[in-house]
Each structure stands twice: as structure tokens, then as C-alpha cells.
Amino acid sequence: MTAARPPSGQRGEEEELARAWSSPPGWRSLSAVNHRPMGRRFVGTAMLFFLIAGLLALLIRAQLAVPENDLIGPDAYNQIFTMHGTMMMFLFAVPVLQGAATWLIPLMQGTRDLPFPRLGAFSYWCFLFGATILVSSLLLGMAPDGGWFIYPPFSSRHYSPGPNIDFWLIGITFAEIAGVAFAVEIITAILRTRAPGMSLARMPLFSWFVLATAGMILLGFPPLILGSILFELERAFNWPFFDATRGGDPVLWQHLFWLFGHPEVYIIQLPALGLLAMYLSVHCRVPTFGYAWVVAAALGTAFLSMGLWVHHMYAVGIPQLSLAFFAAASTLVAIPSGIQVFSAIATIGSGRPVFRTPLLFACGGFLFIFTLGGLTGVMVALVPFNLIAHDTQFVVAHLHYVLVGAAVFPLLGALHHWWPAAVGRQPSERAGKWSFWLLFIGFNLTFFPLHHTGLAGMPRRVYTYPAGLGWEWTNLLASIGAAMFALGALLFLGSLLATLRRGAARPPDDPWQAGTLEWWRTPPPVYNFRAIPQVTERYPLWQQPGLAAAIGRGEGYLADPQGGQRLIAITSEVEARPEMASALPGPTWIPIITAACFAVLFLGVLTQVYPLAVLGGIAAWIAVVIWMWPDPDAAHPPTVRATAELRLPLDRGHHQAPGWTALWLTLAADAALYASLVFAFFFLWGYAAQWPPAVAAPPSLLLPALAWAPLLAALAAVWWGEAAIRRGDRGRLARACWIAVGAGAVFLAMQASVAAGLGPPERHARDALSHFTVLYQGFHVAVGMTMAGMVALRARRGDFAPQRHLAVRIATRFWSYAVLLWIVGFPLVHLAPWLFAR
Amino acid sequence: MSAALALLGPAVLWAIHFLAVYIFVSLACLWRWQDATLLGLPLIEAVVALLTLAFIGAIAACGWIWGWSDGFRGRVGIGMTALFAVATAMVGLPTLLTAACVGLPVQIGGG
Numbered sequence: 031m032t033a034a035r036p037p038s039g040q041r042g043e044e045e046e047l048a049r050a051w052s053s054p055p056g057w058r059s060l061s062a063v064n065h066r067p068m069g070r071r072f073v074g075t076a077m078l079f080f081l082i083a084g085l086l087a088l089l090i091r092a093q094l095a096v097p098e099n100d101l102i103g104p105d106a107y108n109q110i111f112t113m114h115g116t117m118m119m120f121l122f123a124v125p126v127l128q129g130a131a132t133w134l135i136p137l138m139q140g141t142r143d144l145p146f147p148r149l150g151a152f153s154y155w156c157f158l159f160g161a162t163i164l165v166s167s168l169l170l171g172m173a174p175d176g177g178w179f180i181y182p183p184f185s186s187r188h189y190s191p192g193p194n195i196d197f198w199l200i201g202i203t204f205a206e207i208a209g210v211a212f213a214v215e216i217i218t219a220i221l222r223t224r225a226p227g228m229s230l231a232r233m234p235l236f237s238w239f240v241l242a243t244a245g246m247i248l249l250g251f252p253p254l255i256l257g258s259i260l261f262e263l264e265r266a267f268n269w270p271f272f273d274a275t276r277g278g279d280p281v282l283w284q285h286l287f288w289l290f291g292h293p294e295v296y297i298i299q300l301p302a303l304g305l306l307a308m309y310l311s312v313h314c315r316v317p318t319f320g321y322a323w324v325v326a327a328a329l330g331t332a333f334l335s336m337g338l339w340v341h342h343m344y345a346v347g348i349p350q351l352s353l354a355f356f357a358a359a360s361t362l363v364a365i366p367s368g369i370q371v372f373s374a375i376a377t378i379g380s381g382r383p384v385f386r387t388p389l390l391f392a393c394g395g396f397l398f399i400f401t402l403g404g405l406t407g408v409m410v411a412l413v414p415f416n417l418i419a420h421d422t423q424f425v426v427a428h429l430h431y432v433l434v435g436a437a438v439f440p441l442l443g444a445l446h447h448w449w450p451a452a453v454g455r456q457p458s459e460r461a462g463k464w465s466f467w468l469l470f471i472g473f474n475l476t477f478f479p480l481h482h483t484g485l486a487g488m489p490r491r492v493y494t495y496p497a498g499l500g501w502e503w504t505n506l507l508a509s510i511g512a513a514m515f516a517l518g519a520l521l522f523l524g525s526l527l528a529t530l531r532r533g534a535a536r537p538p539d540d541p542w543q544a545g546t547l548e549w550w551r552t553p554p555p556v557y558n559f560r561a562i563p564q565v566t567e568r569y570p571l572w573q574q575p576g577l578a579a580a581i582g583r584g585e586g587y588l589a590d591p592q593g594g595q596r597l598i599a600i601t602s603e604v605e606a607r608p609e610m611a612s613a614l615p616g617p618t619w620i621p622i623i624t625a626a627c628f629a630v631l632f633l634g635v636l637t638q639v640y641p642l643a644v645l646g647g648i649a650a651w652i653a654v655v656i657w658m659w660p661d662p663d664a665a666h667p668p669t670v671r672a673t674a675e676l677r678l679p680l681d682r683g684h685h686q687a688p689g690w691t692a693l694w695l696t697l698a699a700d701a702a703l704y705a706s707l708v709f710a711f712f713f714l715w716g717y718a719a720q721w722p723p724a725v726a727a728p729p730s731l732l733l734p735a736l737a738w739a740p741l742l743a744a745l746a747a748v749w750w751g752e753a754a755i756r757r758g759d760r761g762r763l764a765r766a767c768w769i770a771v772g773a774g775a776v777f778l779a780m781q782a783s784v785a786a787g788l789g790p791p792e793r794h795a796r797d798a799l800s801h802f803t804v805l806y807q808g809f810h811v812a813v814g815m816t817m818a819g820m821v822a823l824r825a826r827r828g829d830f831a832p833q834r835h836l837a838v839r840i841a842t843r844f845w846s847y848a849v850l851l852w853i854v855g856f857p858l859v860h861l862a863p864w865l866f867a868r
Numbered sequence: 869m870s871a872a873l874a875l876l877g878p879a880v881l882w883a884i885h886f887l888a889v890y891i892f893v894s895l896a897c898l899w900r901w902q903d904a905t906l907l908g909l910p911l912i913e914a915v916v917a918l919l920t921l922a923f924i925g926a927i928a929a930c931g932w933i934w935g936w937s938d939g940f941r942g943r944v945g946i947g948m949t950a951l952f953a954v955a956t957a958m959v960g961l962p963t964l965l966t967a968a969c970v971g972l973p974v975q976i977g978g979g
Contacts, residue, residue, distance in 0.1 A: 231940035322940050326947030333879035334955065337886050350970040351893050354962030359886070362955050716898050 043590050044560060050594045051142065051557040053617055061617040063147035064556075068154050069133025070452070075158060076126035077523065082165070083117035086110050088516055091476070095509035097497040107493035108175035109194070113168055115178030116198065119294065120205055121161045123437055127301040128153070128212045130444065131240045133452065135216060137548035138234045138308075140225025140565060142558045142598050145688040146215050147614055148621045148657065153211040155625030160204025163632065167197035174198035177491060179287050180261075182272040182280045187265045193636065196265060200636045203258040204628065206251045213247040214695045216240055222688045223598055224606045225547070226587060227565040232606075234546050234568075235318055238325045239304025242332035243297050248695060249336065250293035252703035257286030260710070260802070266638065269791045269798035271710070277795035279718045281346055282710055288339035289706065296335040299436040300328060303370055306392050306440035309447040310374055312544040313389040314381030317569060320373045327366035327373075334363050344416045353413050360411030367404050371397065386542075387462030388443040394470045395439020403431030406481070421491075424484025427477045434473060442469070442522060449526055450537035454553040461525030468518030475511025479504035539578070545569030550578040561586030562599050565606075587672045597670060600681050600688060611670045612681040612688065624653040651816070658820065663829045683834035693840050697847050704851060707803060711858050714795050723794035728863035729787045734856065737780040741811070744773035745849050748818060748842045755835045760825040763838065767822035770845065774815040781808055788859070800859040807855050810848040817841040875944055877930040878952035885923040885956050889916050889963070897969035912968040920960025927953045 053062035062068075089110050093102045102110065132150060136143055144150050167173040174194045176185040185195045220241045224233065261283065263269040270276035272283050311318045318324060340348060340356040374397060383389055406428040410416050419425055449457045483504040488495060495501055528534070540549040547563065547570055548554065561584045567573035580586070588597045588611060596614040601607060627650035634643025660682075669677040681687035715721060751766030785804045789797035821841050824830065830838060857865055896902070896912045904911035931949030935942055 322943035323947050325940075326944045326951065329875060329879060329944075330948060330951045333883060333952075336883065337959075349894070349897055349968075350966060351897075351962060351968050352890065354966055355886070355890055355893075355959050358958040358962060359955070362958055365951060365954070716894065 043584065046591050046594055047557040047560070048555065050591045050596050050616075058617070060622060061619050063151040063615065063617060063621065065132050065136050065144045065147065065150060066556075068147075068150045069129045069131075071154055072125050072129025072132055072157070074129075075154075075161070076122045076129060079117050079121040079161065079165070080126070081519075081523075083114050083122060084516060084519060086114040086117070088512055090114060091509040091512035093493060094495075094505050096506065097495050097502055099494055102493065104493045105175065108491075109168070109171075109173035111491055112174045112177055112180075112198075113165075116164070116174065116202070118433075119178060119298070120202055121157075121164070123298040123433065124209060124294070125157055125161075125205075126441060127243070127298065127437075128157075128209070130305060130441070131216055131236075131243075131301060132212070134305075134448070134548060135219055135237060135240060136223070137451075137554060137558055138236060138546050139220070139223060139228060140547045140559060140563050140570075141219075141223045142562070143596065143614055144215055144219045145223050145598070145600070145612060145614075146218070146692065148618060149211055149215045151621035152625055153208040153215070155622045156208035156211065156628065157205050159625055159629040160201045160206075160208065160632075163204065163629070163636065164197055164201030167194065167201075172197060179284075179291065181287075182261065182264075182283050183274075185261075186272065187268075196262065196636050199258045199262045199265070200632045203255055203262075204632050206255050206258070207628075209247050209251050210255075210699050213244040213251075214692050214699070217244045217248070217695055218688045218691045220244075221603045222600050222691055223612075224601055225563050225565045226599060226601055226606055226608045228601075228606045230604055232565060232568045235307040235321065235324060235328075236301070236304035239300045239307070239328050242328045243300045243304075246293045246297050246300075246332050246335065248699045249702045250290050250297065252699055253286045253706040254290035256703050256706045256710075257283055257290075260286075262635065263798070263802070266635065267791070269801070270795050271798055273795070274719055276793070277714060277718050277720045277723055278798075279714055279795075281343075281717065282713055284343050284346065285339070285709070285713065286706060288342045292339045292342060293332075293335045295432065296331055298433060300331060302437040302440040302444070303396070304328070305444040305447075306374070306396055307370075308546065309388045309444060309542075309544075310377055310392050311381070312447070312542050313386055313392075314377050314383045315543070316377060316381035317545075318373060319376035319380055320369070321568070323369055324373045327369035330366040331363060334359060334366065338363065341411055341416070344413050345420045357411055357413050361408055363411075364404060364408050371401055371404075387457070387459055387466060388447040390463060390466045391439045391443030391446070394466065395435055395443065399431055399435030399439060399470075399473065401435075403428060403433075403435050407432060419484060421489055422484035423480040423488045423490060426490055427480035427484060430473075430477045430480075434477075439469070442466075445522075445526065447542065448548075449529070450541050450552050451548055451554065453530060454536060455529035456535045456537040456541060457529055458525050461521060461528075465518045465522035465525065468514055468521060470518075472511045472514030472516075472518055476508045476515055477511070479507045479511075483508075540571065545572035547571065550581050559586070560584045561589035563587075587676075588670070590671060592670055595670070599672070599678070608672060608676075608678060609686065610681045610684055611672060611678040613666070613670075620653065620657045624650060624657060627653050655816065655820065660824075660829075662827060663831070663834065683830070683836045685833070685836060685839065687836055689836055689840065693843060697843075700847075704806070704854070707799070707806065708854060708858065711796075711799055711862075714799070718795060720794070721796070722863070723789065723796055725789060725863065729860075731860055733780060733787070734784050734860045737777055737784060738852075738856075740773040740776040740780065741849060741852060744770040744777065744811075744814070744818075745845050747773060748814075748838075748845045751818075751821070752835070752838050752842045755825070755830050755838055756832050758832045760828070760830060763830065763835075764822040764825040767818040767825070767841070770818040771815045771822070774811045774818070777811055778808055781811075796862055800862060803855045803859050807848070807852055810844075810851060814841070814845045814848050817844055873930070873934070875941075875948065877934070878927045878945075878948040881923055881927050881930065882952040882955050882959075885919060886959055888919055889959060892916070892919075893963065893968060900969075902967075902969040910968075913963050916960055916963035920956060923956050923960075924953050927956060 053059050053064060053067060093099050093107060172192055172194050174197055176195060180195055180198055183189060220237050260271040264271050270278045272278045272280045307318050337359040341360045344353060410419055410428055446457050446462050483501050486500050488501045537552050539552045549571060560581050563577060563581050563586045570577050587599050591597060598612050599608050600610045600612050602609055627646055630646030631643050631650055634640060634646050663683060666680055666682050669679050672678045747766045747769040751763040754762035781804055785801060788800050791798040791801040818841055821837055893912060901911055906914045927949055931946055934945030
């Protein structure tokens with residue numbers, strides 16, 4: 031298929047496009063949902079937290095500069111290092127890369143926005159509200175103080191009675207929800223909204239790295255979300271998941287935390303390396319060396335990283351053979367990491383490098399600092415060495431070399447590189463180079479000596495140390511280096527912000543002579559592309575001469591907004607063939623309102639004002655229903671004009687619409703959470719000391735068995751409804767859905783009765799897990815009932831047709847999933863006395 | 869679907885093998901099977917070795933199937949096959965080199 035010139039009236043089309051894609055000014059801009067404001071907000075907010083966390087780091091280094099320093103007391107010090115780590119990991123490193131992906135992916139992939147703009151906005155507001163809850167604890171003097179992993183029992187209510195740990199659990203859970211929402215949206219975007227012709231083999235490397243990362247978020251964040259919910263239930267309601275005296279085990283928390291925590295390292299690292307791969311090739315003026323191998327390395331790293339979590343737990347007391355498995359997997363990560371390093375070296379070696387600021391950050395930051403971090407990484411992956419270096423300053427040095435080398439330096443290079451596209455101003459090369467050298471020397475001065483300090487025996491997380499142990503000079507050097515690093519960071523960010531002043535230099539189009547689509551015009555217009563281009567090469571601006579001009583003339587797809595619609599093309603996953611078009615929503619307050627309702631729920635839990643939490647939960651449910659309630663199907667045309675010769679169906683209600691992809695991704699994240707819950711049952715059964723609980727007689731199975739009847743009836747009803755709409759029978763669809771709602775209500779009532787017969791959740795971890803599993807099942811049935819009710823109401827007003835009933839398909843699959851959950855959950859809860867006997 | 873299999877098949881097989889071996893050894897140690905034998909061979913080591921060989925064979929089959937594909941898909945498929953065949957061998961190897969159940973937490977069976 032070839033792209034054709036759109037019809038006449040191009041000037042008018044361009045103005046109409048600009049009107050369609052613009053966001054309201056002033057305070058009403060908070061209702062904007064476009065990917066570029068969202069990306070900017072993510073990056074800007076994350077950089078603000080970077081500065082605050084950096085300030086905390088300076089306080090740490092000031093305290094440790096000399097022995098027996100009394101600048102900061104132990105309690106404040108505990109809060110400071112905990113918040114430094116927590117903010118850097120959760121509020122800076124992940125969100126800044128989410129922001130970069132949100133801003134860049136649609137531009138690189140030749141489209142106008144992400145497929146679910148409201149979800150992107152919701153993700154940002156969840157992140158902001160969660161982060162605000164967490165950071166407010168600093169101002170209140172109640173910041174978390176148990177380290178960034180808040181291990182129980184140290185962080186349990188008994189030993190930490192204040193709200194410090196609750197701030198961590200609530201704030202992080204909220205921010206993690208933002209991460210999962212981002213993952214669902216960005217995977218769908220990468221798979222379904224690439225420009226026509228941009229097959230997987232032509233996809234920018236950054237898209238590959240973000241795809242791998244988002245997959246890891248989808249599977250890696252849910253264990254921590256589950257762990258945080260369980261931990262908060264233990265602290266708030268005394269459900270003993272991690273209490274060794276009542277069938278729990280604190281090591282369960284470590285597993286759940288590190289199931290997230292180790293992939294987190296690569297979740298931070300991979301997108302930054304994707305950015306680096308992109309701008310490295312630009313400043314070396316050649317395509318990335320070994321594209322296919324780098325893709326394999328990114329995917330390989332993503333998978334391997336999910337099998338490493340125990341390497342943070344070597345000192346816990348794990349069987350020797352298990353340690354060997356994880357040591358093997360840990361050292362294996364060196365292979366894909368090495369491929370990425372050698373690809374970068376080969377790209378520089380085979381190209382004609384221009385040593386501008388971004389390339390300095392790539393060479394100094396990634397190649398030098400990350401490689402050193404990788405080498406010490408192989409050292410700490412080996413059990414015998416790890417046991418020696420465990421919890422010493424050596425590990426502090428190692429983790430900073432990895433994270434700063436693989437994420438911060440590449441990211442700063444990326445900020446310099448994409449600044450002209452983001453704000454339309456050219457950053458200063460002189461300031462960029464000066465700041466690089468300050469950062470590079472400052473970083474190495476800070477952290478290189480800490481390898482020695484650690485091997486000389488200085489532990490982590492101590493607020494001071496005595497003189498005479500040989501730790502003085504290395505600590506003093508580290509503190510001087512930290513000050514230099516801070517100076518470099520301020521100069522770097524200050525010089526970028528200075529370009530925003532009036533009269534600063536404006537860049538020409540494509541100032542670095544890059545090859546990917548985001549540079550077709552600098553800065554790109556508010557609608558990204560005048561027309562969605564047909565892509566035939568991996569570096570379109572290098573390999574398709576005249577493409578930028580053709581886009582400017584409106585040659586491509588969907589040049590005409592056709593009545594001011596926000597149109598994007600939906601393409602097939604592998605070959606990117608145009609399949610349909612999507613009309614995206616414009617500015618709306620619903621994402622921020624929904625996130626605010628969730629914030630009320632979380633604040634109610636934090637302050638233990640539970641009626642407020644219930645109110646927030648109900649408000650959030652109403653907000654979600656309003657969000658999901660669409661215009662009538664009849665208000666939208668079935669097709670739109672893509673080119674002069676081609677019409678594409680609108681994705682609304684289409685069976686293969688992006689919403690279908692998003693459903694499966696959401697269920698994958700949900701299944702990861704549920705798998706973590708199942709793991710918790712089996713782990714405690716295998717390893718908890720007080721197990722099984724001393725119970726006189728197991729409860730009756732009669733009522734739980736009978737509760738299957740309404741659940742299966744609801745499932746049968748929704749499938750019957752889907753069969754009806756395939757024949758065009760809306761009335762029968764509505765009736766079937768109301769039957770499902772009714773059967774679901776009966777199931778919930780029976781479950782409430784069954785739960786009352788289970789042991790009290792405070793008694794034993796098995797009882798607590800059983801109650802949680804029943805609640806989780808109830809939540810899914812309630813969601814299924816909401817879906818079925820909405821489908822029934824929409825059917826009554828005339829929505830849905832035999833070929834267009836995506837909402838019905840989603841409801842039936844969701845109900846099927848809910849039944850599957852209970853097939854696993856039922857034996858865990860009701861057959862536990864037999865299943866989990868020892 | 870075929871693209872997903874080519875790109876992710878070896879990695880998924882590695883993940884399944886990793887989980888299977890880890891869970892099997894954990895349960896075997898929990899149930900104190902360290903002295904059990906299968907056809908005269910130590911049970912735990914024999915099962916892990918068999919699983920490892922079977923999965924390496926399956927991963928190699930993936931490479932055989934997808935390595936013939938043209939261009940990008942073939943190269944990534946070969947890369948993933950090589951990486952995860954080595955990874956599977958690395959995970960299976962320790963069982964043959966070290967005693968299976970040494971260092972088990974002492975509290976098992978308590979309560």
C-alpha cells in the first residue's frame with residue numbers, strides 16, 4: 031500500500047489539526063491529556079524529586095565526612111537515608127523514564143499520541159498524589175526510617191508504632207499503580223500505534239527497550255503492590271502475614287519486595303540504555319551496531335532479571351542449592367549487558383563520532399561507570415564474596431556505579447540531546463561539557479573510595495563511625511566528591527533552564543542530523559505529524575530522502591482531521607499494517623478527579639479514618655464508571671478517510687481495538703499479583719515456623735461449594751449475552767447481563783457468609799491469607815458486575831452490533847478470568863486444612 | 869504469534885525450567901528426599917539433569933525453527949536461543965556440583 035496525497039485545503043487542515051490537538055491554557059491546562067504535556071510533567075516532577083533526594087544525599091555525606099559527627103542525630107539520619115533511596119528509586123528513576131517514554135514513543139513511532147490518553151494522565155496524577163503523600167512525611171518529621179526496603183519485623187507496628195512506615199506503604203502503592211497503568215498503555219502503544227510500515231524490525235531501539243521494561247513492570251510491580259497491601263493490613267488490622275509467632279514469616283516480605291526490587295534495577299536501566307542507543311548512533315553518524323543483537327540483549331536482560339531476586343537475600347539463610355541457582359542467573363546478566371556495552375563501543379568505532387555533550391555522557395557515564403558497576407556486580411553475584419561485602423559501603427559503591435552509570439548519565443545525555451525537540455531551544459555545549467566533567471569527576475570521587483571503605487569493614491546505614499579505623503580519608507573524599515557532583519547537577523539543569531529565557535538560541539530543524547521521526551520538525555507541532563508517514567526503513571529521515579518535506583505537505587495517513595477529531599492510525603503488531611483508526615478523547619478532568627478519589631481512599635487508610643477511605647473508594651468507583659461510560663455508538667461514523675483511496679474502520683467497539691490488547695495486559699498484571707498471593711500460601715506452608723494453625727475442626731465445605739452455583743451462572747449468562755449480540759439481539763444481551771449482576775450479588779452474599787465462618791484473620795497467617803483471597807475474589811466479581819451492568823444499560827440505549835461489541839467481549843473474558851481465579855483460590859482457602867498440612 | 873514465539877520462546881522455556889527446578893528442589897529438600905534414588909542415581913540430581921537436558925533440547929529446537937527465518941527475526945531468534953541455552957545449562961549445572969539440601973533453614977517442621 032502506498033501513501034497518497036490528501037485532498038485539497040491543506041492550510042485549513044493544518045489549522046484544524048492544531049485546534050483539534052491543542053490543550054486549554056492557564057489552570058485549565060491541568061485537564062490536558064496529550065502525551066507531550068504528560069511526558070513533560072512526569073520528567074519535570076521526577077527531576078524535582080531528584081533534586082530533593084540529592085539534597086538528602088548531601089546531608090548524608092555531610093554527616094559522614096568526619097568521624098563522630100553530631101550534625102544529624104540517628105533518628106533523622108534513618109529518615110534521610112530511607113527517603114533518599116526511596117525517592118531516587120520510586121519518585122525519580124522510574125517516573126523520569128516513564129516521562130521520557132510518554133513524550134518520545136509516539137513521536138519516534140510516527141503517531142500523534144498514545145492510544146489511551148486519559149490513562150496516561152491518570153497515571154501521572156496517581157504518581158503525583160502518591161509522591162506527595164510520601165514526601166509530606168518529610169515535612170511532618172514522620173518520614174519512613176526502615177531503609178528503602180522497610181524489612182519487617184523492624185518495620186512492624188510493634189517496633190515502629192508511628193505512621194512513618196504507613197507513609198511508605200501507602201505512597202509507594204499509589205505510585206506503583208501509576209507504573210502499571212503506564213505499562214499497559216505503553217505496550218499497547220508500541221504494539222498497535224506504530225506508523226504504517228514500521229515493522230518490528232524497523233522499530234527504534236528505544237521502543238524495544240521500553241517494551242521490555244514495560245513487560246517487567248507488568249510482572250514485577252504486582253508482587254510489591256501485594257506485599258505493601260499485606261503489610262499495611264498487618265500494621266493496621268493485625269493480620270499476621272509477616273509475624274513469625276502466628277504463622278507468618280518476615281522473609282516472605284523480602285521475597286515479595288525483591289521479586290519487584292531486582293527487576294526494578296533493570297526497569298530503571300533499560301529505558302535509559304534505549305535512549306543512549308538512540309543518541310549514540312546520531313552523534314556517531316551511523317546506525318547502531320548489531321541492532322538485532324541489542325534487541326535480543328534487551329529482551330534477554332528483561333527475562334533474566336526476573337530470576338535474580340534472591341541475590342539480595344544471600345545472607346538470609348536460603349538452601350545452598352537455591353543460592354547456586356540465583357548466583358548462576360545473576361552472573362548470566364553480564365552477557366546481555368556485555369552485548370550492549372560492546373555494541374556501543376562498536377558503534378563509536380565504526381562511526382564518525384562528534385564528541386558533543388551527549389556523547390561524553392555516553393562514553394564517560396555508560397561505558398566507564400556502568401562497566402565498573404557491572405564488574406563489581408559479578409563480584410557481588412558470587413555468594414562467598416557477597417557474604418563478605420553484604421551490607422557494607424562496597425555495596426553502596428556498586429549500586430551507585432550501576433544505577434548512575436546506566437541510568438543517570440545516559441538520561442542527562444538524553445535531556446541535552448532531546449532538549450531542542452522538547453522546548454525548541456538549543457542547550458549550551460560549553461555548560462554541558464563543564465557539567466559533565468564536574469559530574470564525572472565528582473561521582474568517581476564520591477563512590478570509588480567507598481569500595482575500599484566497604485572492604486575495610488564500614489557498614490551501610492550507620493549515622494557515624496569512630497576514628498582510627500582507616501575510614502576517615504575515604505569518607506572525606508566521598509563527601510568532597512558529592513559536593514562536586516551536586517555542583518555539576520545544578521550547572522547542568524540550570525543551563526538547560528536558562529535556555530527558556532527570551533532570546534535564547536533556537537535550533538534549526540533536526541539540529542543533530544538524526545535519523546528518526548521525532549526530528550522531522552524541531553520542535554514538532556502540537557499534532558506531532560501533519561500526516562502519519564509510511565515508513566520503509568529503520569532510520570526514516572536518513573534512508574527515505576524527502577520524507578520530512580512529504581510529512582509537511584500532508585502526504586501520508588489521516589492528514590485531514592475530519593471535523594476536528596484527534597485521529598491516529600492503529601496498525602498490526604508485527605508488520606504495522608494499517609487496520610483501523612482511533613478518535614482519541616480531548617482535554618478532560620476525569621483522570622485527575624479519579625486519581626483524587628483514590629487519594630482520598632489512601633489518605634483514609636493512612637490516617638485510619640476508615641469512613642473516609644470507604645467514601646474515597648465509592649467515589650473512585652463512580653468516577654471510573656463515568657470515565658468508562660461512552661457516547662452512544664450511533665454518534666460516531668463507522669469509518670474515516672485515511673488517504674484519498676483508503677477508508678479505515680473506526681476502532682470504537684471493534685473486536686481488535688487497542689482496548690482488547692489492553693485487557694490482556696491488565697489481566698497479566700492482575701495474574702502476577704495473584705501468583706504472588708499463591709506463592710505466599712506455599713512459602714508460608716513450607717517455611718513458616720508456626721504452621722499449621724491449631725484449629726479444632728475444619729469448617730464445613732457445604733456453603734463454599736454451593737457458592738460455585740451463582741458464580742458459574744453469572745459466567746454462563748455473560749457468554750449467553752455475547753452469543754445473543756452476535757445475532758444482533760440486544761434485548762437478550764441486556765437480560766443476560768442483568769442475570770450476571772444478580773448471580774454475582776448472590777455469590778458475594780454467600781462469600782460474606784463463608785468468610786464469617788473462616789477463622790479470625792488476626793489468629794494466624796493462613797487465616798489472614800484466606801480472608802484476603804476471599805476479598806480479592808469478591809473485588810473481581812464486583813468489577814465483573816459493574817461491567818455487566820454497564821453493558822446492559824448500553825444495550826438498552828441501542829449500543830452494540832454483531833460486528834462491534836468489544837465491551838461485551840471484555841466483560842465475558844473478565845468473568846472467565848474471575849472464575850479461573852476462584853478455581854485456584856477455592857482450594858487455597860477451603861481445602862487449606864488438608865492442602866497445607868505438614 | 870510466530871514472531872512472539874521466535875523472539876520469546878527460548879526465554880519463556882528458560883523461565884519455566886528455572887521455576888520447575890527451583891520449586892522441585894525446594895520441595896524435595898522440604899520433604900527430605902536428598903537420599904532418595906532413581907534407577908540407582910540420586911533422585912534430585914537426576915531429575916534436575918533430565919529437566920535441564922530436555923529444556924536445552926527444546927530451546928535448541930526453537931533456534932532450529934526460527935534461525936532459518938530471514939533477517940531480523942532469524943538473528944534475534946538465534947541470539948535468544950544461544951543466550952538462554954547457556955542460561956539453562958548454568959541453572960541446571962549447580963545441582964550436579966553441590967549437595968542439594970545443605971543449608972536448609974532449621975525451623976522446618978516446627979510449630
